[in-house]
Amino acid sequence: MIKVCGLTDNASSRLVAEISGITHLGFIFYEGSKRFTTTSFDTTKKKVGVFVNASVAYIKERVALHKLDVLQLHGSESPDFIRQLPEGFKIIKAFGIATEADLEATKAYENLVDYFLFDTKSERHGGTGIVFNWHILDNYNGNTPFILSGGIGPDSAQALQEFSHPKLAGYDLNSRFEVAPKEKDPTAIANFLKVLKMKTPSYLDTDALGFYGEFGGAYVPELLRPNVEELDAAFNAYCFTESFETDYKQLLKDFVGRPTPLYFAGRLSEKYGATIYLKREDLCHTGAHKVNNTVGQILLAKHMGKTNIIAETGAGQHGVATATVCALMGLNCIVYMGEKDIERQAPNVQRMKMLGAEVKPATSGSKTLKDATNEAIRHWINHPDSYYLIGSVVGPHPYPKIVAYFQSVISKEMEQQLLEKTGKTYPNKVIACVGGGSNAAGAFYQYYDNPEVELVAVEAAGLGINSGKSAATSVLGTPGVLHGSLTLLMQDEDGQVTEPHSISAGLDYPGIGPLHAHTIATGRATSIAITDDEALASALELSLLEGIIPALESAHALSALSKMELKKEDIIVVNLSGRGDKDMNTYMEKFSNL
Numbered sequence: 001m002i003k004v005c006g007l008t009d010n011a012s013s014r015l016v017a018e019i020s021g022i023t024h025l026g027f028i029f030y031e032g033s034k035r036f037t038t039t040s041f042d043t044t045k046k047k048v049g050v051f052v053n054a055s056v057a058y059i060k061e062r063v064a065l066h067k068l069d070v071l072q073l074h075g076s077e078s079p080d081f082i083r084q085l086p087e088g089f090k091i092i093k094a095f096g097i098a099t100e101a102d103l104e105a106t107k108a109y110e111n112l113v114d115y116f117l118f119d120t121k122s123e124r125h126g127g128t129g130i131v132f133n134w135h136i137l138d139n140y141n142g143n144t145p146f147i148l149s150g151g152i153g154p155d156s157a158q159a160l161q162e163f164s165h166p167k168l169a170g171y172d173l174n175s176r177f178e179v180a181p182k183e184k185d186p187t188a189i190a191n192f193l194k195v196l197k198m199k200t201p202s203y204l205d206t207d208a209l210g211f212y213g214e215f216g217g218a219y220v221p222e223l224l225r226p227n228v229e230e231l232d233a234a235f236n237a238y239c240f241t242e243s244f245e246t247d248y249k250q251l252l253k254d255f256v257g258r259p260t261p262l263y264f265a266g267r268l269s270e271k272y273g274a275t276i277y278l279k280r281e282d283l284c285h286t287g288a289h290k291v292n293n294t295v296g297q298i299l300l301a302k303h304m305g306k307t308n309i310i311a312e313t314g315a316g317q318h319g320v321a322t323a324t325v326c327a328l329m330g331l332n333c334i335v336y337m338g339e340k341d342i343e344r345q346a347p348n349v350q351r352m353k354m355l356g357a358e359v360k361p362a363t364s365g366s367k368t369l370k371d372a373t374n375e376a377i378r379h380w381i382n383h384p385d386s387y388y389l390i391g392s393v394v395g396p397h398p399y400p401k402i403v404a405y406f407q408s409v410i411s412k413e414m415e416q417q418l419l420e421k422t423g424k425t426y427p428n429k430v431i432a433c434v435g436g437g438s439n440a441a442g443a444f445y446q447y448y449d450n451p452e453v454e455l456v457a458v459e460a461a462g463l464g465i466n467s468g469k470s471a472a473t474s475v476l477g478t479p480g481v482l483h484g485s486l487t488l489l490m491q492d493e494d495g496q497v498t499e500p501h502s503i504s505a506g507l508d509y510p511g512i513g514p515l516h517a518h519t520i521a522t523g524r525a526t527s528i529a530i531t532d533d534e535a536l537a538s539a540l541e542l543s544l545l546e547g548i549i550p551a552l553e554s555a556h557a558l559s560a561l562s563k564m565e566l567k568k569e570d571i572i573v574v575n576l577s578g579r580g581d582k583d584m585n586t587y588m589e590k591f592s593n594l
Ligand SMILES: *Cc1c(COP(=O)(O)O)cnc(C)c1O
Pocket: 288, 289, 290, 317, 318, 391, 392, 393, 433, 434, 435, 436, 437, 438, 439, 440, 506, 507, 551, 553, 554, 577, 578, 579
């Protein structure tokens, strides 16, 4: 959150509202302030009303008049007073901080407000332009996120970089960015944000143990610890060199067929009342985005001197993408696959065999993906010299980071293509389906730290979220360890992984990658669940409206369009992760009436 406070309806305030990166605009409705305002203006940013010991009636009146989104209470408002405020607004409670003892007062407001705001203590209720000792906040161990305020100025970027706290949610900029009260200096603010941006942590950062916030890590047997450490070191040392870049880009271009088009879907746009683009990952070699990752990892494996590649696959899509790049490089390939899946997915088994891979059946448990994963990990333990090629943003650190990076080509191309088509590098929303989450991570990658882009992760609700037959992990999941990382997964009370269900094999997975668990848990990404029937309807709709038969997974992402309120000027990108060829059997059965 970057909030600029003390605005009014004047030219400099309106310029501030245009600055990219600013998320909240503050209007002060307290007569005692030099920045008191009776006016505001319409904006796409969140509008914050700032009050000091005002009455509920006055607050309600300002809310209605100025269409406020957030209420900031800057006086001595009591918890009881806050309970009387109208519902449906985010609430910020401000506290003046001079010593550690001032933090005591926050306790009564835990679970009552959305944010605390820590400001320099003064008689004047803020706007002093004076900095307090932020390190007092090292002693703050409450649960409520906080906004740092008080004297942040054009010269503060360095100091802000040096101050971090797990609950720090944003910054409040006010008097030091103006030439006179209410006359903001938009250039100074824009410049400051540029410097700050380079220094603020990213959603894509992991800590030293490989955690994105609460999720991630590397839960592997001790025997495999050197393997994941070696992989991390090799990735960091090799994948950012010119030599890697050259080889990777060449293969993406000539072998995979990139860049994939960003296609303006005119008839779909008309139907949903927005400007809708499809990122055409369905046009990649092998029919989906998965090959972006396997091409990257096979170069890495080769660089590490590995000759034996192992992988697991559910429906066979990742198995085919892996077998493809092993053939390309002349490396040995073993793909573990549940016995039941081998029967169900005969064409993909045949493809893998034609590409020279050995398909090994997993015969334990339910004989599906999770059993294949167990077999692959067992193989890895017995043959630690082999390279384990994981197909989504799942598994122990550093795999989620590596796979997300290799898929980031999707949003890197999108930036360029959007700029050409719309004059801006980013859309209002990016929509992608989430099995493990690799196509979504790739489509979101460049936008994680741009709060103006809404990230929509679409999961499979199967027969319905409460039907017992779904894969809606972000709704039904609880934290647990799956496939080597701590993430959200569907499990019963004893921690047994629940068998997922989705009509689309690629979404039929009981977990989601830790990066998605983190962004959904923190509210950065929104999740939507789509049923089998809804996805089928969207697959047919896209076929009829645009002449594109999508994969069932991608059809889930398309279905999200009908679940959102869209505006005509909204620019939406749907990541069309794959083509429908592999789903023809399902389509033949479900649309036999056509
Ligand atoms: C495998 C697959 C998915 C799901 O995998 P993610 O890692 O979540 O992207 C989605 N779409 C298609 C076409 C797939 O083949």
